[in-house]
Structures are given as C-alpha cells and as structure tokens.
Amino acid sequence: MESFIDKRRVAATFRDRLAIALMATGKSRAVLARAVGVDRSSITQMLAPGDTRMPGGHVVAACAQALDVSADWLLGLTNRPEQAGALLDSSLSISETGRATGLDDQIFAWHREAEGYKIRHVPATLPDMLKTNAMLRWEYAPLTHRRPDAAIDAAAERLDWMRLSESDYEIAIALHELESFARAEGYYAGLDADIRRAQLDWLCEVYDQFYPSLRIFLFDARLVWSAPVTVFGPKMAVIYLGQHFIAFRDRDRVRTLSQHFDWLVREASVSDNAVAAHLRDLRRVVAE
Numbered sequence: 001m002e003s004f005i006d007k008r009r010v011a012a013t014f015r016d017r018l019a020i021a022l023m024a025t026g027k028s029r030a031v032l033a034r035a036v037g038v039d040r041s042s043i044t045q046m047l048a049p050g051d052t053r054m055p056g057g058h059v060v061a062a063c064a065q066a067l068d069v070s071a072d073w074l075l076g077l078t079n080r081p082e083q084a085g086a087l088l089d090s091s092l093s094i095s096e097t098g099r100a101t102g103l104d105d106q107i108f109a110w111h112r113e114a115e116g117y118k119i120r121h122v123p124a125t126l127p128d129m130l131k132t133n134a135m136l137r138w139e140y141a142p143l144t145h146r147r148p149d150a151a152i153d154a155a156a157e158r159l160d161w162m163r164l165s166e167s168d169y170e171i172a173i174a175l176h177e178l179e180s181f182a183r184a185e186g187y188y189a190g191l192d193a194d195i196r197r198a199q200l201d202w203l204c205e206v207y208d209q210f211y212p213s214l215r216i217f218l219f220d221a222r223l224v225w226s227a228p229v230t231v232f233g234p235k236m237a238v239i240y241l242g243q244h245f246i247a248f249r250d251r252d253r254v255r256t257l258s259q260h261f262d263w264l265v266r267e268a269s270v271s272d273n274a275v276a277a278h279l280r281d282l283r284r285v286v287a288e
Contacts, residue, residue: 011052013076014060019047021067021074035066095245106245108158110232111167117233118168120261124228124240125187126178127171129158132202134195162210167233169214170272172264174221182282193286200283207276218270218278224263231258 022032029047033040036059046055046063055063057071064071072078095106111119121127131139133152140148162169180186182196207214219226228240237257239246248254270278 007054008052010075011054014054014074015047015049015051017069017074017076018063018067021063021069022047025067027067032063032066036062095247107230107238108154108161110230110236110238110247111158111161111165114167114232114235116166117235118170119233120229120231120258121169121171122226122229122261122264123171123173126173126181126199126203129155129162130203130206131155132195132199135199138191138195159206162214167213169210170261170265171214171216172226172261172268173216173218174225175218175269176221178218178279178282179285182285196286197283200279200286204276204279204283207279211276212272215272216275217265217268217272218275219264219267220269223269224267226260226264229257229261231261234258 022029027035029043030040033043036043038059042055042059045051045053054060060074061071064074070078125139126135128136128151136151136155137148140151181188181191182200184191184193184196188196207216229237230240231237231254234251234254236247236249237254238248239257248257
C-alpha cells in the first residue's frame with residue numbers, strides 16, 4: 001500500500017512540474033511531443049489530473065532536455081530545476097587575473113562579499129596585503145603591465161579594509177617560504193637585506209596589532225602541502241593558478257577546501273601563538 005502511495009505521489013509531482021516547466025517555456029504540447037518523440041496524446045495523458053501512470057525513464061529524460069530542466073526535479077528528487085550543466089556553470093567560474101592574488105580587484109570584491117565570515121588563505125608567496133612598499137616595488141619591478149605604485153596603493157587599501165572588517169583571517173604559510181625569504185634564496189634571490197629586515201619587522205608589527213583576529217600558521221611542506229587557495233567563509237572558495245582563478249560556490253566543494261585548510265592548521269609546525277617569536281628568530285637570521 002505504501003509503495004502504491006509513493007508511486008502516486010511521484011506521478012503527481014511529475015505531472016505538476018511538467019505542467020509548470022511547459023508553461024514557463026511557452027511551448028505547446030505538440031511542440032513538446034515532437035521534441036520528445038511521442039504523440040501529442042501521450043503528453044496530454046502525462047498531464048491529465050489523477051493519472052498515476054509514469055512514463056519510461058527515456059521519456060522523462062527527453063522531457064527534461066526539451067524543457068531545459070533536470071529529470072531529478074521533474075521527479076521530485078530535488079528542488080533545483082536547473083540541469084546539471086547549468087548547476088555547474090553557476091557554482092564554478094574561471095576568471096583571468098594578474099600574477100598576485102591579494103591585489104587583484106576581483107579577489108578584493110570577494111573579500112568584501114564575505115565580510116563577517118572567517119577567511120582562510122594560503123598565499124602563493126608572502127601575503128600581499130602584509131608586504132611593505134619596498135617589498136612590493138622589488139617584486140613588481142620586472143612587470144611591464146602593472147606599476148609598483150598601483151600594487152602599493154592596492155595593498156594599503158586592503159590592509160585598511162582589514163582593520164575595519166569584522167572578518168577573522170587565518171593564513172597558512174609554508175615554513176620554507178619564510179626561511180627562503182629570510183635567507184634571500186630561491187624566489188627571493190637578490191633581495192636586499194634591508195628590505196628583508198624591514199619586511200619581517202612589519203610582519204611582526206602587523207601581527208601584534210591584529211592578533212587574534214589575524215592568525216598565521218606555519219606548516220612543513222614536506223609533511224603537508226597546499227596550492228594557493230582562499231576560502232571565503234561558507235560562500236565560496238578560490239584556487240589560484242597563476243593567470244586564472246577557479247572559484248567554487250557550491251557547498252560541498254567549499255566545505256572540502258575548508259577542511260583542507262583546517263588540516264593545514266592541525267598539522268602546523270608553528271602555531272598561531274608562536275608565529276611572532278618565529279618571525280623574530282628569522283629577523284636575527286637576516287642580521288647575521
């Protein structure tokens with residue numbers, strides 16, 4: 001008896017939603033019948049009040065395709081009428097960007113959108129909004145498409161916004177990134193010692209000023225690893241590829257990337273309350 005009632009319920013849902021979708025598209029029953037490959041009388045029967053018979057799966061799928069809705073929605077399995085492709089388009093986007101994540105206009109708009117939520121960030125190098133003017137001038141000097149002054153202005157704007165924002169920030173950085181910076185190795189080869197000392201002093205000053213609304217964790221990349229990523233509370237998550245951002249807005253992927261970041265925090269070799277001391281130790285490395 002229960003199975004019969006369930007079938008009647010599914011049939012009623014299918015009939016009602018088929019009628020809604022047909023009306024929304026403005027198509028006639030004859031047009032739908034041709035698109036599905038059935039007689040017009042079959043469409044009339046599917047829409048008939050009280051009819052408990054269900055068409056075959058291929059007919060349901062064809063109706064969904066013709067009416068630009070999902071078969072799951074027609075059957076009452078979801079309340080989202082969009083087809084899978086439309087859902088993917090709305091939950092994932094790829095946008096072009098420059099070489100830095102934190103200074104890009106698009107990502108700043110995402111920061112503002114997520115105001116009030118915790119923002120989790122794994123930067124590509126040092127966090128852009130926490131860099132000194134001298135550091136930004138050195139870093140942007142080789143670029144022809146962006147003046148260092150523009151990067152400096154953008155960083156100052158972001159830091160000012162961070163002071164007023166109600167968002168908490170957690171930043172996870174690989175230990176070797178800071179060590180390479182302090183020793184002017186790898187990416188930072190040729191960076192003047194005065195710039196490195198001033199940058200570490202500035203990081204200590206900003207961290208002391210903002211902590212605990214700003215928390216930095218240092219992880220050992222030999223044990224755990226992460227691509228550059230930013231998670232904007234429950235709203236969205238963005239992976240940085242270099243020339244492009246991949247932004248996710250669907251709940252499951254945002255939750256997965258949040259859990260990834262939390263894993264970095266749990267496995268951090270230097271916790272947030274020990275970061276200031278670690279920065280000061282690195283400052284002494286530069287002085288040697």
